Amino acid sequence: MRNDVTSPIDREEAEAALRLLAGDTARLREDQWTAIEALAVHRRRALVVQRTGWGKSAVYFVATALLRARGAGPTLIVSPLLALMRNQIEAAERAGIRARTINSANLHEWQEIQAEIANGVVDVLLISPERLNNPDFRDEVLPKLASEVGLLVVDEAHTVSDWGHDFRPDYRRIRTFLADLPPRVPVLATTATANARVVADVAEQLGTGDGSDALVLRGTLDRESLSLHVVQLGSPEERFAFLAEQLPNLPGSGIIYTLTVAATDEVATFLRSRGFEVASYSGRTEDAERRQAEADLLGNRIKALVATSALGMGFDKPDLGFVVHLGAPNSPIAYYQQVGRAGRGVDHAEVLLLPGREDRAIWKYFASLAFPPEDQVRQTLDALAAAGRPLSTAALETQVDLRRSRLETMLKVLDVDGAVRRVKGGWVSTGEPWQYDGERYARVAAAREAEQRSMIEYETTDECRMTFLRRQLDDPAIEGPCGRCDNCTGVHWKAHVNAGVVDAAGSHAKRAWVTIQPRRQWPTGMSAFGVAVKGKIPAGELAAEGRALARLTDLGWGSALRDLLGSGVPDQPVPPQLLDAMVNVLKHWAGGDGSGPAWSETGRPASIVTIASRRRPRLIASLAEGVSQIGRLPIAGSVDRARDDGHTGPTNSAWRLRSVYDAFDLGPQLRERLAECPGPVLLVDDLVDSGWTMTVAARLLRQAGAPAVLPLALALAG
Known part of the structure; x- marks a missing residue:
């Protein structure tokens, strides 16, 4: 040198x-x-x-x-x-x-x-x-x-x-x-x-x-190799079927983007069932598996990598032949970035967007992670100043009611702004003055909403799609239509799919269930609320692993569950198709299909117990009655509310546990029925979000003598 x-x-x-x-x-x-x-x-x-x-x-x-x-x-x-x-x-x-x-x-x-x-x-x-x-x-x-x-x-x-x-x-x-x-x-x-x-x-x-x-x-942002298309299909099953039918017609190997981690597994599993070599890739994928998936795509040993945006900025394969989006990103700019992985070293690459009805619900969730209001920021700063020592993120959760991911993002912003500092052991206040820039945060939120509207406009526009995207990026060198997209050429991918493949996709998407993992550890610092629990939850008070039909964000049952459990939806009995699906979940769980021993670790439930609901009592009662009739299980009663603090909406673990810890009671009648039907309890609820309601109710039932509590819910929140 x-x-x-x-x-x-x-x-x-x-x-x-x-x-x-x-x-x-x-x-x-x-x-x-x-x-x-x-x-x-x-x-x-x-x-x-x-x-x-x-x-x-x-x-x-x-x-x-x-x-x-x-x-x-x-x-x-x-x-x-x-x-x-x-x-x-x-x-x-x-x-x-x-x-x-x-x-x-x-x-x-x-x-x-x-x-x-x-x-x-x-x-x-x-x-x-x-x-x-x-x-x-x-x-x-x-x-x-x-x-x-x-x-x-x-x-x-x-x-x-x-x-x-x-x-x-x-x-x-x-x-x-x-x-x-x-x-x-x-x-x-x-x-x-x-x-x-x-x-x-x-x-x-x-x-x-x-x-x-x-x-x-x-420079110019035109990509001469990309042919942009939008394919409007009515349901997740039709989009699954479209992928299965058209994947062989897409050039080379490529990426199929989904909006959620769960969808990567859903799509990859279905495509493998149809004979395609594909792999899934998300923020939850282990590093070794990521490396193998990347190597397999680079080596053209798989047809597609089914990925979240975890791959979006991070993959360089010049001969990538296609990018398909199963669901639209919330911004044309994000979309342009992701499709830019294709066609870097080849003359032609296909880019397909398959928007879905669930896209906006997913966008809404990500928008909920925006910078918090000033009072919650000030609570955090005050808590750090008063502590006089480093506080972990978990300890701060007892001081301010923000979910972990949102709290951590806020702390990073405050760190950059000089108001707090990350040190060994957590976060400390710097004592420096800090100004809440509410006007800027509002403008950023408004910009995000405008981007979402633009993405919807992209899906339906009749102008050149590449010109549309370049204009969103303020490209100074736009000269005219690209001549390659579906709107320029009039050549569109067929939106009709074989009914048999749609049925197969529907059966796949709705065939399974999701696991309700039991909470095993109390949140840190509950003593700040006067709640005397810490460390591991004793084995004799734990719920067993449970089952839910699907996540609200899933592509299979997700849409029907969002329609049933969404905000503002009136309370109603569980629809027959969802009840049938829940019965199928129970059959698989019990091992009644021959796939394994019945209720392998806990034994068959002896009775059903519901959790009292403020918003959907008819729904939960009808679900319990349906399961009772088909499974021939008695309904022992309900875990009732002893008090109600009215707390609803998103919350972190510590505040949610505070809200529900002593909010329920078994009551003498339920205790008597449990004594008459000794054995494991099937604990029924509509929706599991933080998991603490289910944990607290299961703990009460275990303390009352239930040898096991098996949670069953229609849906997981995410």
Whole structure:
């Protein structure tokens, strides 16, 4: 390595570095050289907004090679997803660049990698944005990196902006890192999905807004290889059937995106039952399984990867032949990003959107995770200030009624804003003044709603679909229709599917059940509520594993359950088709189909007990009566409410347990009936959300002598 930061850099040397990366025929385009020259020659900051496949990674790897050859420190790449990191490491190694990553999946390698960084043998370090606020990494590794880094790259930089469709608060910590960089350290921010508002916000967040020192390089977002289509089908069964019929007609291998984790398994299982080699991929997939699925798709050993957006920014397969969305993302910008995985190295790729009626309910759920109102934020700040010591997220849940994911996101925003700080053991108050920017949060929420309306408009528009998406991204180079989409060509995929395949899809989607996992641990800090429980729930008070027909978000029974259990729906008896489905669940659970021993661990229920309902007493009573008649089980009675605090709606575990802990009573009549029908109890409810109502009711029944309690519900909330 030459230790000569002043030796000239010319395009020929950059081309040579590119050929190591991409092959002997690779050549830099003018705009790529413009970006590399800004970074490696002029040591500037740059924001590059270019379509997927443009070659953004080539820019920073070539710039790294040029800078390292002149004695510069390692390149730090902040990258959002493990899959993308793996692709980037493989690409770097092809160019002779030694790349390593520090992430949650390789804890055992951290010490070795940190030693390699200290010894100067690492050319590129890739980290996730969350790593920037890991206390050990932030305090022990990051300061040295900041003093020695030769190039900082912020990949998928639209996530820096809360106007972006995939805002990640941890990314905004880069602003602090930037302030600690030595002078003239170049910075590159890249994205393919940013409209004008996001571009301006990212430029401000990353300090690239000074026109005298910054390059903003923005190109056309047209994708000449993509053929965009929308196929309107009436039901989940028809969409399943369409996939099964048309998958052989889609070119090469590809990705089938779903909106929920559960749907990835549903779709993958059905397609495998129809003889297709597919794999599922989501945030819950184990790392080893993810790696195998990625490798199988890269090697064309499977026809499709059925994935959530966990794969959205993180997969590089140039010959990907198709992308299908089973359900629409909540933003045209998010949609453009995901379809951009296809057709990068082939002349033609098919892109199909199969919207569903359940899409808006799923969008509504994600919208509920928005930044909380000011009173809840102030409660959190006050709790941290009063504690005088670090509080874990679990401990904070007893102070403020926010679900864990929403509370954690809020804390990250407050950390970025300087009001709190993450330390070992949890979070502490900094004591710094903080202003609630309600106007901005409202504008962001309004922007999200506008994006949803635009997505619905995309589904029904008769104009060129690529032009529609490019306009959403404020593409400055729109010249005319693409000539490739269904609206331009008049060529549409058939929306008619074989009735037999639809029936098979319906049977598949509605054949199974979901497990109700029993709560085994009390929430932390319940003593703050005067509730004297902690640690593990004693084995003699636990519910058994239970069953529900489906999740509300499922593609099979989900729609019928949402229609029955939705807000504002009047109380009514359980519909016959749902009762029949529940009986089928019980048959499988009991082993009556020969698949296993009846009630394998607990024994057959001796009686049915319901949980008193404020909103749907008729529904629960009719469900219990139906199961009683068909299963020939007596109804022992109901776990009644001893008090009612009126608490409804989303809540975290601690507050939900507080609400229900002493809210129920068995009553003498129920106790008498249980004594007359000794044995396991089938505990019936309509909907299981947090699981604490079921846990508390089961505990009372176990304390009253029930040897086992088997929860049964129509639905799980998610």
